[in-house]
Amino acid sequence: MKNRWPRLAAAAALLLATPALAQGFDAAQVKQGDHVIRDFAFRSGEKLPELRMHYRTIGTPHRDAKGRIDNAVMILHGTGGSGAQFLQPQFADELYGPGQPLDVRRYFIILPDNIGHGDSSKPSDGLRMAFPHYDYDDMVEAQRRMLVDGLKVDHLRLTFGTSMGCMHIFVWGEKHPGFASALMPMACQAAPIAGRNRMWRKAAMDGIRADPAWQDGNYKAQPLLGLRTASSLSQIAGAAAWYMQVQFPTRDAVDAYWKERFDRDITSRDANDYLYQLDSSRDYDPSADLEKISAPMTWINSSDDFINPPEMGMAETAAKRLKTTRYKLIPYSPETRGHSTHTWAKFWKDELVALLARS
Numbered sequence: 359m360k361n362r363w364p365r366l367a368a369a370a371a372l373l374l375a376t377p378a379l380a381q382g383f384d385a386a387q388v389k390q391g392d393h394v395i396r397d398f399a400f401r402s403g404e405k406l407p408e409l410r411m412h413y414r415t416i417g418t419p420h421r422d423a424k425g426r427i428d429n430a431v432m433i434l435h436g437t438g439g440s441g442a443q444f445l446q447p448q449f450a451d452e453l454y455g456p457g458q459p460l461d462v463r464r465y466f467i468i469l470p471d472n473i474g475h476g477d478s479s480k481p482s483d484g485l486r487m488a489f490p491h492y493d494y495d496d497m498v499e500a501q502r503r504m505l506v507d508g509l510k511v512d513h514l515r516l517t518f519g520t521s522m523g524c525m526h527i528f529v530w531g532e533k534h535p536g537f538a539s540a541l542m543p544m545a546c547q548a549a550p551i552a553g554r555n556r557m558w559r560k561a562a563m564d565g566i567r568a569d570p571a572w573q574d575g576n577y578k579a580q581p582l583l584g585l586r587t588a589s590s591l592s593q594i595a596g597a598a599a600w601y602m603q604v605q606f607p608t609r610d611a612v613d614a615y616w617k618e619r620f621d622r623d624i625t626s627r628d629a630n631d632y633l634y635q636l637d638s639s640r641d642y643d644p645s646a647d648l649e650k651i652s653a654p655m656t657w658i659n660s661s662d663d664f665i666n667p668p669e670m671g672m673a674e675t676a677a678k679r680l681k682t683t684r685y686k687l688i689p690y691s692p693e694t695r696g697h698s699t700h701t702w703a704k705f706w707k708d709e710l711v712a713l714l715a716r717s
Contacts, residue, residue, distance in 0.1 A: 387462060388445065389415050392477075393508030395500060404490035411504040412477035414441045414469040416454065417462035419511075431460060431516045432468045432505065432538075434523025436545075436700075437635050438592070438627075440476030441469030443701065452703035459710045465515065470504060472497045472522075474634045481630040487575035489634065494522075494642045498529045502537075514538040516714065520700035521545045521665075528644040531651035540717035541655040542710060544700035547666055548676040550643040555665055558595050559636045562588035566629050575630050582624070588632055589624045598662050598696030648679045654717040655683040656709050660699040661690035684713075 391413055398409035420429040433444050444450065453460040460467060471478040473492045481489035490496075505511040517538040519527045524546035531541055551559065565587025566572055572581040606612040657677065661668050668687055677685035688694060688705050699705055 387416050393504045395503050400490040400492055400496050402491045406479065406490055409500060410479045411500055412471040413504060416467040417465050419466045427511050429464065430466045430468060430511045430514050432514050434519035434526050436521030436523055438632065440471045444469050446701065448702045452707055459707055470501055473500050474631060481634055482628040486630050493638050493640065494526060494529055498526050516540045516542065518542040525642055531653060532644055532647045535650055535652045538653055540713050541653050542713055543657050545659055545663060545666060545697055547672050548644050548648060549672055551639045558591050562591045563633055563636050566633055572629060581629050585624050585627050585629055589620060589627060593619065593623065595664050596697045598694055600662060600690060600692050601695055604692045648676060651680055652682060654713060655680065656713040657683055658686045658688060658706050658709060660688045660694055662694050663697045665697045
């Protein structure tokens with residue numbers, strides 16, 4: 359176990375909003391910006407006079423003979439995360455370098471912070487529970503407006519997304535089938551959030567609301583009892599059983615890791631933001647319109663994913679209706695990371711190369 363803790367902490371960081379930059383990755387290449395959308399109307403009927411979409415970019419836009427940007431790649435994060443998570447070494451060091459699949463000398467990489475996350479507009483900015491109750495359709499529309507109006511990108515070479523971002527890709531593929539040349543969703547189902555997946559989310563939200571310190575969102579200090587419940591559930595749901603058993607084979611090893619991981623997670627959370635993040639999946643359901651997805655797609659799930667358990671065959675059933683899709687299930691092993699296998703590019707980057715080639 360000697361000298362292993364930093365690597366293990368990175369491996370299990372499922373939902374960290376502000377990870378360290380990848381070792382050797384040139385931070386000067388990352389540029390940050392904001393696009394403000396005026397009078398954004400949410401599907402709930404609520405409005406914001408200004409919706410801020412924060413983003414990071416790496417690389418340089420290339421324009422074709424007509425002046426259109428033709429090398430843009432958008433990468434979408436999961437629940438509770440931000441675009442910064444795709445600067446972690448297990449992702450960036452495998453993909454962005456010279457000759458790698460998303461070589462930043464060739465591609466213009468766009469890493470948004472979605473509504474309610476990172477440095478984009480969110481409840482903790484001041485509105486608290488008066489913030490509009492956004493859903494995945496709202497998040498995708500804000501991404502589209504950021505691209506088209508803010509970055510002047512009206513076509514994507516690739517849209518890649520993990521977990522919540524994976525589900526966003528199904529929304530994108532159905533609502534805007536010609537916008538991207540290729541789609542790569544990682545770690546989700548093309549079905550409503552139901553069963554056990556809805557159960558842990560509901561339990562996490564109820565835990566926050568049940569804390570007397572929450573005060574209907576008007577707390578003076580974070581409701582730590584509620585956040586402990588929500589954070590604990592999310593950590594367990596995202597963990598990989600076999601990997602954790604091998605890496606932490608004793609009680610003391612588990613306890614030491616859990617304290618470090620849990621303390622780091624809970625101090626990064628705002629209760630209202632987390633409530634909204636979890637609740638935004640409430641009406642996700644792409645199942646009726648899967649045939650509208652026409653772009654070449656590679657959809658990947660993991661055999662050890664507690665959040666998206668493979669044993670029910672839901673993805674395989676849906677994939678039969680997706681005529682341009684290759685579905686792959688990453689085998690369970692002591693090396694895979696459960697739900698967060700989606701951010702460890704070594705397990706699937708060959709599939710990314712193949713998708714870019716066939717699209």
